[in-house]
Amino acid sequence: QQQVKQSPQSLIVQKGGISIINCAYENTAFDYFPWYQQFPGKGPALLIAIRPDVSEKKEGRFTISFNKSAKQFSLHIMDSQPGDSATYFCAAGHTGGFKTIFGAGTRLFVKA
Amino acid sequence: DTGVSQNPRHKITKRGQNVTFRCDPISEHNRLYWYRQTLGQGPEFLTYFQNEAQLEKSRLLSDRFSAERPKGSFSTLEIQRTEQGDSAMYLCASSPTQGVGGYTFGSGTRLTVV
Numbered sequence: 001q002q003q004v005k006q007s008p009q010s011l012i013v014q015k016g017g018i019s020i021i022n023c024a025y026e027n028t029a030f031d032y033f034p035w036y037q038q039f040p041g042k043g044p045a046l047l048i049a050i051r052p053d054v055s056e057k058k059e060g061r062f063t064i065s066f067n068k069s070a071k072q073f074s075l076h077i078m079d080s081q082p083g084d085s086a087t088y089f090c091a092a093g094h095t096g097g098f099k100t101i102f103g104a105g106t107r108l109f110v111k112a
Numbered sequence: 113d114t115g116v117s118q119n120p121r122h123k124i125t126k127r128g129q130n131v132t133f134r135c136d137p138i139s140e141h142n143r144l145y146w147y148r149q150t151l152g153q154g155p156e157f158l159t160y161f162q163n164e165a166q167l168e169k170s171r172l173l174s175d176r177f178s179a180e181r182p183k184g185s186f187s188t189l190e191i192q193r194t195e196q197g198d199s200a201m202y203l204c205a206s207s208p209t210q211g212v213g214g215y216t217f218g219s220g221t222r223l224t225v226v
Contacts, residue, residue, distance in 0.1 A: 006154075034214050043116075043203050043217030044155065089154050098143070099168065100215065102154030 004092050006103030013110050019077040021106045023090035026071065030092040034100070035064065035075050038087045047088070048075070051095065080110045114138060116218035118204050124224045125194055132190045133221045137206030144187050145215065146179055147203040148172065155203055161187060162209070194225045 005024045013019045025033075031052055036044035050057045050064040050073065057064045063076040077084055087107050093100030117136040125131050137144050143162050147155035158177070159169045163184035173179075176194075181187040191198055201222050205215035 004154075036217075041219070043205070043219050044215075045217065046214040049214055091154075098160060099145075099157050101157070102147075104154050105152070 004090060004101050004103040006090050006106060008106060009104070010107045011109070013080045013108065015080065015082060015110055015112050017080050017110075019080045019084065019108055019110070020074060021088055021090065021108075022072065022074045023092075023103050024070075024072045025092045025101075027092070028071070030094065030101075032093045032095045032100075033064070033066065033073050034091050034093070035062075036089045036091060036102075038089065038105075044089055077108075080108075082110045082112045084108060085110050116204055116206055116216050118202075118218035118221050120221055121219065122222050122224075124226060127196060127225055128193055130190065130192045131194060131223065132188055133202055133204075133223075135187045135189070135204030135218060136185075137187070137204070138216055139185075140208060141206035141216070142184070142209040143207045144181055145205045145207075146187070146189050147205065147217075149201040149203055149220070150199075158189075158202075191223075194223075196225050199223055199225045 034049035035047045037047045038044040048059050048062045052068045061078045066073045087105045089105050090103040091100045119134045145160050146158040149155045157170050159179050161181040176192045179189045201220040203220045205217045
């Protein structure tokens with residue numbers, strides 16, 4: 001019940017294209033769903049987050065879509081750029097910030 | 113720099129030796145977390161502090177691992193009698209008690225046990 005399953009493991013997208021990463025969770029007690037971006041040699045950095053009372057959140061080129069009934073959420077990166085090439089982690093936790101569970105990650109490569 | 117600071121950045125040690133890592137969180141953050149990340153995987157929760165109190169430890173944190181946060185400021189993670197399976201990136205993160213719940217991670221300490 002604590003797992004967060006993420007797909008795909010890796011993704012190659014042309015510059016200007018849309019990158020889509022999907023996640024599924026099991027524990028309905030989770031009420032906070034962040035996405036983190038990690039570059040090599042760095043720690044993960046919070047990118048965008050959503051709570052289950054909304055179905056979509058957009059910040060710049062990044063959008064989270066959330067389907068509470070299906071227990072799934074996804075990250076869309078519009079107009080993908082080479083600088084977006086990184087590993088992306090979905091996660092699930094609580095708004096209090098305690099014990100976030102991370103997916104296994106998606107390595108995104110944006111071709112110039 | 114007001115981010116989360118971790119030292120050392122890299123540590124190579126021989127199997128059986130003890131190692132200690134340090135984390136300095138963002139000063140206003142009451143909560144501090146340790147995670148472990150192995151190659152190709154997401155971070156795995158190890159332990160969590162609110163101020164100086166250690167409130168939860170993962171089953172991953174065997175009795176060879178100990179973490180402290182004296183005075184609720186910096187934290188140390190010690191691994192005794194290191195094993196090759198301990199080789200990983202050890203990440204520290206902090207967050208405020210109130211707020212949206214997102215973590216600020218440090219750049220991690222990469223441990224290699226030879």
